[in-house]
Amino acid sequence: MTQPNAVHDQRVGVWFVGARGSVATTATIGALAMAAGLAPRTGLVSELPEVAVAGLPPLEGLITGGHDILETPLAHRAQVLADSGVFPPALVTALADELAAADSRIRLAPRLSTQRESAQAVEQDIRAFREDNDLDRVIVVDVSNTEPPATQRPELDSLAALEEALDAGHAPLPTSSLYAYAAFRAECPLVSFTPSPGATLGALTELAKEQALPWAGRDGKTGETLVKSALAPMFGTRALKVRSWASYNMLGGGDGQTLADPRAAVSKTTTKGAGLDAMLGYHVEGPMHIDYVEDLGDWKTAWDNISFEGFLGTRMTMQFTWQGCDSALAAPLVLDLVRLTARAHERGENGVVGALAFFFKDPLGGIDHTLSGQWRTLAQWCENLGASA
Amino acid sequence: MTQPNAVHDQRVGVWFVGARGSVATTATIGALAMAAGLAPRTGLVSELPEVAVAGLPPLEGLITGGHDILETPLAHRAQVLADSGVFPPALVTALADELAAADSRIRLAPRLSTQRESAQAVEQDIRAFREDNDLDRVIVVDVSNTEPPATQRPELDSLAALEEALDAGHAPLPTSSLYAYAAFRAECPLVSFTPSPGATLGALTELAKEQALPWAGRDGKTGETLVKSALAPMFGTRALKVRSWASYNMLGGGDGQTLADPRAAVSKTTTKGAGLDAMLGYHVEGPMHIDYVEDLGDWKTAWDNISFEGFLGTRMTMQFTWQGCDSALAAPLVLDLVRLTARAHERGENGVVGALAFFFKDPLGGIDHTLSGQWRTLAQWCENLGASA
Amino acid sequence: MTQPNAVHDQRVGVWFVGARGSVATTATIGALAMAAGLAPRTGLVSELPEVAVAGLPPLEGLITGGHDILETPLAHRAQVLADSGVFPPALVTALADELAAADSRIRLAPRLSTQRESAQAVEQDIRAFREDNDLDRVIVVDVSNTEPPATQRPELDSLAALEEALDAGHAPLPTSSLYAYAAFRAECPLVSFTPSPGATLGALTELAKEQALPWAGRDGKTGETLVKSALAPMFGTRALKVRSWASYNMLGGGDGQTLADPRAAVSKTTTKGAGLDAMLGYHVEGPMHIDYVEDLGDWKTAWDNISFEGFLGTRMTMQFTWQGCDSALAAPLVLDLVRLTARAHERGENGVVGALAFFFKDPLGGIDHTLSGQWRTLAQWCENLGASA
Amino acid sequence: MTQPNAVHDQRVGVWFVGARGSVATTATIGALAMAAGLAPRTGLVSELPEVAVAGLPPLEGLITGGHDILETPLAHRAQVLADSGVFPPALVTALADELAAADSRIRLAPRLSTQRESAQAVEQDIRAFREDNDLDRVIVVDVSNTEPPATQRPELDSLAALEEALDAGHAPLPTSSLYAYAAFRAECPLVSFTPSPGATLGALTELAKEQALPWAGRDGKTGETLVKSALAPMFGTRALKVRSWASYNMLGGGDGQTLADPRAAVSKTTTKGAGLDAMLGYHVEGPMHIDYVEDLGDWKTAWDNISFEGFLGTRMTMQFTWQGCDSALAAPLVLDLVRLTARAHERGENGVVGALAFFFKDPLGGIDHTLSGQWRTLAQWCENLGASA
């Protein structure tokens, strides 16, 4: 894969919101391992020829940093993940120095007395990161814990109203949206890997446009929803009527614990459920649960039961079990999204990037939920990006 | 869906090789039930707008007939299938007269002293069927039992050599190919719903060209292979490396019994296995079995275990179970293929129709094994057919 | 199987609370079908030699009746069940007269102004049934809808307090307990096939003792809990540590609809969960859901995922899927329990019959939750009953 | 658990045939780890109170040795197993010295010019092991590769005939039986953990009796067959008719490779299949496969599909998936069997020990295949052994 030189030399910063979490840690160590030639590039969509054609910034040029509310050293978090099988323990040892360096670029999440002040502190941290590390651009990636859906408020609908509320010392923004605000103010594209409100509020989409920044979201599509987006079109194009589709998910880990809170889970089950009806063209019944099962850790286990009807009303069943390592599935997508969003930024795209729907449970700016359709859209977009280089 | 009048008035004959088998019986009763408004059109791909746009002959105009080596009345076979849950028993009672009429159009398979004579007898039966029933065209559909692969012989490679061998009283043709030969001689398009050699021999593809006839094959894609063609691209486009893919199939019924013979099973496991490597671009290991389990009857149960590797070498697993009624899945495809092949014939297409790959395990004339790609190809072809009407 | 004559001549009445429900209807038609020689005795534990040895009343002598709040004819309910595959439709036709007769013995559940009056009306209906049909004894079987757990009240703890409250015109009893009260007053043994409070209240166990009546409960063990009671001892006796056991259940039908109400579901998930910890000797984590999925009807589908740890801490997994017809699993147990409780009554046993634990999710009077241990206890008890004949 | 002192002081030797294989290596490192307090005793049946009551020799007094045809150092084999997740890699480092010592006690399997000479060499190695290590007794455990069933020969039926054949320089014995012969000659009890012929030949059971030695077999019950022996009685005691039971097994590793050879697999599928019919009392149809899938390594994955019939002929289905680590399941049983056989030897038992059926797929000397029945027999036997101490 030959890429234009300009692109190859790029230094792209990745600013993680939730930089000490499972996904961020796995993405960080993975980028380091692959840059050092210690691991193959399995799982990276951006290494497939159809996507690499876009002319993406190299993995070797990625520099990570970010915010977190925890101070656990990155190497410690990495060791825990390695022990539970997310990646080989040998990597933690081999990359000890690099992890320490990455650790030193993580800042404690600012919690000042007003949202205005906090947002400015976040913005300054990001700007400092870009300057200190001599980066061409920084992509902010939200991989912190899932928040409940935002409640409707007029301040969230227009940028003017929002600025006014912030000036008045109010705190109208959900945390994920506060980070989105700061990212855009710092002139950084944003990737919303969580189902949290983030940049989806009217005031923030307005800000992104004003700043001419691209952003993408939301909620990385890594497990059961991924399988659904591959399977549901099979039923649709074969004219088989899905009678019910039950989805049972279990996982432990930090994300599992958060989702054990029903208010947070609403965001997730909403983004997970959206696609099925859209793909099939009618409403499909069926229970959907996400249960916290501590002993499973990052190893999500899901079982789906699909009851469907065929010719002359005959009823049939398909079931599947998915046993995937959540962080190992998420981390490469995060790197893919960073590279693709960086390229979009470089090419001057702005607003929500619908062509990245392939990566998301709730594909903002895209209407196609089928994996194959999203793949074609992505490949086409990458070809265009490459051609325009 | 408005269709050109000419098409709506068409009377299309369906000549089943294996007319008293499970698939043919289910297709026959299904066509009758839907024409009579006794059943919805679930499972018929040809009723989806993207396909109907081609301007297809109506179900109401389909007339069935065919050859079989058995003389069991169709109503009897239908009752057995209904009792085992393939379709509602009420249909057998309600359609008693229509089934008797269909039964009267089935002929005993001719077995004369030479293949030349047998072929002529088959041809005459088909021609008589067309004339007696005042049909615009007849589509021959092979749904008889699966044969072993053909052994290489020079007589099978060119039409001239074949004719010479037949003239000399030799019997070089596998049975499925003898039917294909007769079909083409009778100026009928052919649909090979089985994995048998059929028209794939050089001599016969030559004959189809000479007669300017379209034909399609082979081996209806109804179960595990269908799911594979929907799922494998997910692993591919997500850059997940499939380490092994095990496929275990059980079924009873006539087809199960045939496939319990390892020689016949070779044809099936070959067509079933072909696509996976093609879709992924590398060879995937894994056992594949088709076991005869009498008690399951037409209800095929399959279990697949997919072991795959993601980011940083992490190993994960997906399993699925498929519990489908084989004949209920196959019968609507047979009707779809008849309607589409009739339309192709009407439009003057000839040779193998690669655009029908969507329906087949071993898609002749097509190179794409992904279900979504095949669907797009089909929809595009149908749009063209419709436009050209 | 030779049985003492006295027993063979017995006429035993079965009084169903919920006589028009799925379980009662299936048990009624099943008893009729087997008595008439129209169906084999598959599924009847009481026909196994180890149990039949007790000298049980014959199926031919069972007469059914009962209460329900609905008036749908039994034949109609039976037709609906037959259409959904619970039993062969042919039985409904063949047994039309017998079903009509059974129907005529069902009474509308009395709902008078006080519980005292309602209880007396129930008692009178049962007594009339016994006399009109010249029955040796009547077993009351609760197969009505599941109720929430009873709230603690002093009137429910002692018989004297209960009688006083009823005299005072109060309504302290849950419906299932009101039926239990009336059954005992009518001198009838009781079988609690539901998880409802029934006779488990102090006042009622006292009444059963006073009336010297045997009773048994509770909550028929037919699906996932049955499998658990067979599997959990395997982990226990192999010293494998169960880390989590997740239980997901889906069903439609009347029972599914009731259990969709979280208050009723509590009774069920409590009785379902009780045994696992008892069998393993430690607490096992894991989600347990019962979801109403209308399209499944009586066909319950359950998936369990068991994560366990073996030698040197190695983690392993077992999963199972259960696709069972709930009423077809429950109905024979109801007949078994009637025959066994009738025999216990004849032999003068009283109080809760712990030896029937084999049949229940929440085995009252028994402490062993393992299926094999319960089976041995049952077989031993039956041998004793037989010997004492 | 208090045990008589005499027992506590015992030094028991374990002589592995196949000492460098997966099972032997895992058992060796496990015994060392537990003796050193580095691992809990999960998975050891001999640590459950019902079994420990027998007064078993302590794990701390076990000394391992054995024969193998390979010379790979034990620590190397252990590292490979640890890397594939069979046990924690840290154990290999922590126990490096102990593993080296165990390694030094393994001898190359003698292959001399006659079976007589080979047998004598094996015998001498075992005797030397006992003397050099000052052991109270040595238990020989066959964990080498599975052999095909033995062909019938008169020399194998009587000890006299066998001795004569060996004297004549003939080689009538399968390898596993040659080891059994040498073990008995060396006055050692034998545990046959494989399905190979071993001591099951007439001549060898005679020799065991003559030497007054206990022995036990055969084929450790660790996976699907274990589950069958827990589940099949559920169907039996519930009077549910099993219509078919399909068993699909996949595994990699050394054992998987051996079983990919159909001749060796016969031994395995025979011992695996035996129990089901015995437990249910009738013949059950269903395919059984063991497939070699390299990428799975020691992680056996099995899927079983059970089709059964209940009340009024209703058909239902149960499926299970088993994902177990074969060596981690087998190794503790090996240690259990060594301790129990040592105790039987000490108490003077001789001939095949039927009370150990709990541990075997093909329980020699036992007729009960149900896990619960085997467990009761084992517990009773242990209680007797303890009482007699």
Ligand SMILES: NC(=O)c1ccc[n+]([C@@H]2O[C@H](COP(=O)([O-])OP(=O)(O)OC[C@H]3O[C@@H](n4cnc5c(N)ncnc54)[C@H](O)[C@@H]3O)[C@@H](O)[C@H]2O)c1
């Ligand atoms: N893993 C997947 O497959 C997957 C897929 C889709 C979406 N996601 C989403 O990605 C997110 C991260 O998942 P995870 O498994 O890494 O979770 P995690 O709990 O391991 O990590 C979240 C991190 O966010 C930090 N955090 C919390 N509040 C913060 C704040 N106010 N500011 C900065 N940091 C904060 C936490 O301290 C923690 O380190 C979740 O929202 C999850 O739903 C994950």
Ligand SMILES: NC(=O)c1ccc[n+]([C@@H]2O[C@H](COP(=O)([O-])OP(=O)(O)OC[C@H]3O[C@@H](n4cnc5c(N)ncnc54)[C@H](O)[C@@H]3O)[C@@H](O)[C@H]2O)c1
């Ligand atoms: N059902 C599916 O899902 C499916 C999918 C793909 C392919 N197929 C193929 O379709 C074919 C039919 O399947 P089925 O289940 O109906 O099988 P079946 O055994 O019920 O029917 C086959 C029929 O062919 C007849 N026959 C045999 N030899 C003949 C001959 N020489 N001339 C005429 N008739 C002959 C038989 O008598 C029988 O009636 C099989 O080859 C099967 O592999 C089926």
Ligand SMILES: NC(=O)c1ccc[n+]([C@@H]2O[C@H](COP(=O)([O-])OP(=O)(O)OC[C@H]3O[C@@H](n4cnc5c(N)ncnc54)[C@H](O)[C@@H]3O)[C@@H](O)[C@H]2O)c1
């Ligand atoms: N089917 C099983 O496998 C199974 C197993 C264990 C327990 N159970 C229990 O058995 C019970 C019956 O199950 P089902 O599937 O037949 O349910 P169902 O809803 O089909 O039947 C219940 C019947 O009870 C009647 N009823 C309700 N209130 C009543 C009242 N006050 N007096 C008299 N009748 C009343 C209803 O009208 C209905 O006809 C449920 O409680 C269920 O939990 C069933």
Ligand SMILES: NC(=O)c1ccc[n+]([C@@H]2O[C@H](COP(=O)([O-])OP(=O)(O)OC[C@H]3O[C@@H](n4cnc5c(N)ncnc54)[C@H](O)[C@@H]3O)[C@@H](O)[C@H]2O)c1
């Ligand atoms: N792991 C389980 O769950 C399980 C269960 C039941 C039975 N078994 C049986 O246990 C046996 C061992 O399984 P494994 O996984 O350890 O296999 P393995 O292939 O890893 O080990 C077998 C060892 O035997 C050695 N060997 C071969 N021929 C020999 C000979 N003539 N003399 C001495 N040593 C010889 C091999 O070199 C190898 O080291 C197999 O027969 C298997 O069927 C295993």
Ligand code: NA
């Ligand atoms: Na079939």
Ligand code: NA
């Ligand atoms: Na092994």
